[in-house]
């Protein structure tokens with residue numbers, strides 16, 4: 001798939017992040033592949049997949065662009081999304097089209113510029129997962145092809161919000177950054193608001209593929225509601 005094709009297919013569309021609750025009943029590569037196909041059947045234009053087993057199970061089944069990442073606990077750092085050059089290589093070889101990594105200002109084993117270069121050397125596109133405007137702009141200037149609001153709310157120096165960080169999306173969009181809104185988009189209205197705020201595309205995860213969490217949202221509301229029947 002060419003870069004132009006990937007860019008065009010993502011524009012204004014929904015990226016389905018298929019990352020089940022780890023250890024839960026859907027946490028099997030075959031189930032993740034099925035979730036991915038179901039979201040594509042519903043109109044998602046691309047997938048976001050974590051971990052090599054899930055990526056390898058899904059890649060042969062679709063030509064839709066895949067954002068790949070690995071999460072790992074790396075000693076001495078809080079950076080857990082694709083921290084290493086070996087992760088970039090593994091994701092590239094497993095067929096990711098876009099490789100996402102943490103581009104926050106936290107202590108990291110490999111500098112952002114080096115990760116950007118490695119992704120491009122493999123002929124893949126970069127998605128820089130950020131938590132603030134400064135991080136996003138820096139990653140964009142370092143050559144990222146997409147900047148995600150993914151990590152807003154997940155670093156100590158970003159705001160803790162219940163919903164998506166649309167202010168971050170708006171600020172990055174205004175600065176000319178190709179920004180993907182990601183994180184705590186729970187409803188179609190959230191997705192539309194993100195596009196209005198300037199997002200190039202929108203990634204939704206839990207609301208589509210973490211059934212335990214979405215079920216719990218209903219259950220919690222019912223528990224607190226008076227029963228009138």
Ligand SMILES: CC(=O)N[C@H](C=O)[C@@H](O)[C@H](O)[C@H](O)COP(=O)(O)O
Pocket residue numbers: 017019050069150151154182183184185203204205206207
């Ligand atoms: C912070 C972090 O590690 N985010 C991860 C990144 O891949 C995933 O756990 C999220 O599910 C994904 O960003 C989509 O967000 P939401 O599930 O809120 O729609």
